[in-house]
Amino acid sequence: MIHIIVIGAGPAGMMASIAAAEAGASVTLLERNPFPGKKLRITGKGRCNVTNNCSPREVVEAVTANPKFLYGAVNRFSPSDTMAFFENAGVLLKTERGRRVFPVSDKAADIQGAMVRRLKESGVRLLCDTRVTGLTPPDAESGELPRQTGWTVSAERSGKKTSFSADRVILCTGGVSYPLTGSDGDGHRMLRSLGVGVTELKPSLVPIETKENFAPLSGLTLKNVTLTAWLGDAAVYSEMGEMLFTHFGVSGPLVLSASANMQKRPVTDYRLTVNLKPALTPEELDKRIRSDFEKYAAKDFVNALADLLPKAMIPYVVKQSGVDPRKKTGEVTKEERAALLETLTAFRIVPTGFRPVAEAIVTAGGADVKELDPKTMEFRRYPGLFAAGELLDVNAYTGGYNLQIAFSTAYVAGISAAREEDGIQNEE
Numbered sequence: 001m002i003h004i005i006v007i008g009a010g011p012a013g014m015m016a017s018i019a020a021a022e023a024g025a026s027v028t029l030l031e032r033n034p035f036p037g038k039k040l041r042i043t044g045k046g047r048c049n050v051t052n053n054c055s056p057r058e059v060v061e062a063v064t065a066n067p068k069f070l071y072g073a074v075n076r077f078s079p080s081d082t083m084a085f086f087e088n089a090g091v092l093l094k095t096e097r098g099r100r101v102f103p104v105s106d107k108a109a110d111i112q113g114a115m116v117r118r119l120k121e122s123g124v125r126l127l128c129d130t131r132v133t134g135l136t137p138p139d140a141e142s143g144e145l146p147r148q149t150g151w152t153v154s155a156e157r158s159g160k161k162t163s164f165s166a167d168r169v170i171l172c173t174g175g176v177s178y179p180l181t182g183s184d185g186d187g188h189r190m191l192r193s194l195g196v197g198v199t200e201l202k203p204s205l206v207p208i209e210t211k212e213n214f215a216p217l218s219g220l221t222l223k224n225v226t227l228t229a230w231l232g233d234a235a236v237y238s239e240m241g242e243m244l245f246t247h248f249g250v251s252g253p254l255v256l257s258a259s260a261n262m263q264k265r266p267v268t269d270y271r272l273t274v275n276l277k278p279a280l281t282p283e284e285l286d287k288r289i290r291s292d293f294e295k296y297a298a299k300d301f302v303n304a305l306a307d308l309l310p311k312a313m314i315p316y317v318v319k320q321s322g323v324d325p326r327k328k329t330g331e332v333t334k335e336e337r338a339a340l341l342e343t344l345t346a347f348r349i350v351p352t353g354f355r356p357v358a359e360a361i362v363t364a365g366g367a368d369v370k371e372l373d374p375k376t377m378e379f380r381r382y383p384g385l386f387a388a389g390e391l392l393d394v395n396a397y398t399g400g401y402n403l404q405i406a407f408s409t410a411y412v413a414g415i416s417a418a419r420e421e422d423g424i425q426n427e428e
Contacts (some may be wrong), residue, residue: 004417005153005166007132009036009189011403012389012410013172014115019414020170021122028164029124030155032131032186036119037112039174043403049405051082054097059404063396064204064260069369070394070405073377077411079404089114098241100400126264129308130157135169135190135381140308151384168384168417170377172410175363175390176201187391188366197368199393202263203360205256205402208247208272211350217245217312226275227254227263236270240278250349256361257397257421259354272349276309276317276338286341293337297330304329308344311375363403366393366400377413386413 002025006017009031021027029036040048052059055073061068083093083101091114092104103110119126136152153164173187186197221244228238237260243252250272260271277285288308296304302325305314318325321343323336333339357363367387371379379385388409396402 002086002167002418002420003028003150003165004168004170005030005151005164006170006172006414007153007412008172008174008389008391009033009126009128010172010174010389010406011037011040011115012174012391012406013170013223014119015407015410016170016172016386016388016414016417017121017124018118019113019411020418021119021414022125023415023418025418026297027122027124028166029119029126030130030132030153030164031126031128034128036116036126036128040112040115041108043108044102046108047102047106048111049100049102049398050086050093050111051079051101051276052405053083053101053174054093055077055340059396059401059408062237062399062401063394063405064263065364066369066394069372069374069392070408072374073408073412074404077408079400081411082404082407085407086111086114089118098399127157130162132173132186132190135194135385137339138326138384149249168386169409170386170388170417171367171391172387172389172413173391175366176357185389191367191387194382194385196382199368201357201363201365203357204260204263204364204395205361205398206259206357206359207246207251207355208249208255208259208267208351209353209355211352212249212316214245214249214316215247218247219243220310220312222274222310223228224279225254226278227258228273228275229258230271230273231262231265231269243274247357249351253398260364260395260397267351267353270351272351273346274349275345276347277344282341282345285344286337289337289340289344293329293332297328299329301325301327301329301332319348320348361398362395363390364393364395366391369393375412376410376416378416384417386417388413 004020004025004027006013006029009029017027017029044257056078059074060071093101094104095101132153132155134154138150151166151169157163171187176185191198223242226240227243229236237258240256241254243254292307301323302318321340377386377388389406392406
């Protein structure tokens with residue numbers, strides 16, 4: 001029987017362990033935290049957006065880094081497979097706006113609990129409070145140890161040094177976001193020590209700091225607006241949805257997804273615009289403005305926008321429009337009305353930086369996918385070493401896609417590692 005060690009008991013590590021064990025392997029799962037799935041319990045603000053109820057093709061289309069690498073994995077373990085996995089484990093699911101899938105209970109702990117039960121049912125040996133510190137490949141010397149015939153996993157367990165041996169190893173240590181949950185880059189350091197390429201680690205799906213001081217707007221949520229991220233004259237991202245202002249800048253679903261498309265250049269090379277009234281054509285909006293101006297003709301311009309905008313945002317829009325806030329509304333010129341129209345349809349925001357990676361939902365960058373076989377998630381230069389989940393240089397928009405990537409890559413890694421022959425390259 002093949003013995004596999006899986007490192008990291010997050011969503012990818014648990015799925016890889018279950019898949020390998022149910023394929024006939026003996027599996028030991030090592031986790032540095034006192035219990036498995038610590039980060040999983042806080043995803044989706046504690047609700048856990050477990051996947052997206054869409055086709056495999058649509059998952060790949062939502063991936064912003066190395067989408068082609070994932071094509072086979074997502075087709076082999078699709079969103080419908082993920083949903084069936086949890087429903088068969090007794091977790092009722094529901095689909096919400098944007099096809100986001102959540103447990104009916106709105107409790108991420110139910111997702112984590114279902115995976116832990118499945119680990120036990122499949123016979124996985126789970127060892128918590130075990131931090132892996134190094135990997136030694138087969139036929140390598142490690143200090144005074146003789147040459148190894150299998151993988152040696154060095155670790156610290158309950159404060160004491162120990163080691164494990166295995167025929168194959170699956171790395172599922174995550175990225176570097178939310179380091180307090182254990183994702184602090186250990187897996188990337190192990191890969192670098194083996195000479196495996198790791199691309200630059202950066203925050204993705206992360207709030208954005210801005211030049212503008214939006215502190216007075218902190219907590220204000222804008223719904224049904226369109227956010228566009230620009231690089232020069234090219235729109236690299238544009239979607240309608242929800243965003244919010246914070247003491248440092250902007251956040252919310254639209255901003256997080258925009259950040260995933262702002263990775264190729266320094267963040268200061270990009271600019272953001274917000275269409276505050278995307279449901280109206282420019283002509284319809286102009287008509288609405290003229291109607292309000294007639295209604296509030298005797299009022300100051302700054303006091304004539306309450307029907308159009310949240311009160312706290314009015315000073316920002318007025319300033320950006322360039323219209324004198326104390327000018328009587330009835331005296332506003334056609335050109336000034338056009339400036340207001342432009343501001344309402346393209347409110348400008350200047351990004352100055354991303355928030356720290358510790359605040360990011362996922363990590364951009366990771367194990368270079370060119371070094372892995374996408375059919376097996378096995379490293380080409382190290383037969384018997386596999387990887388899955390956020391450790392890889394793949395990431396996607398918000399909406400359940402990133403957890404689906406973790407489940408898909410982990411499933412493929414698990415069943416591939418459990419095969420008696422190396423890899424599945426010859427599989428039809």
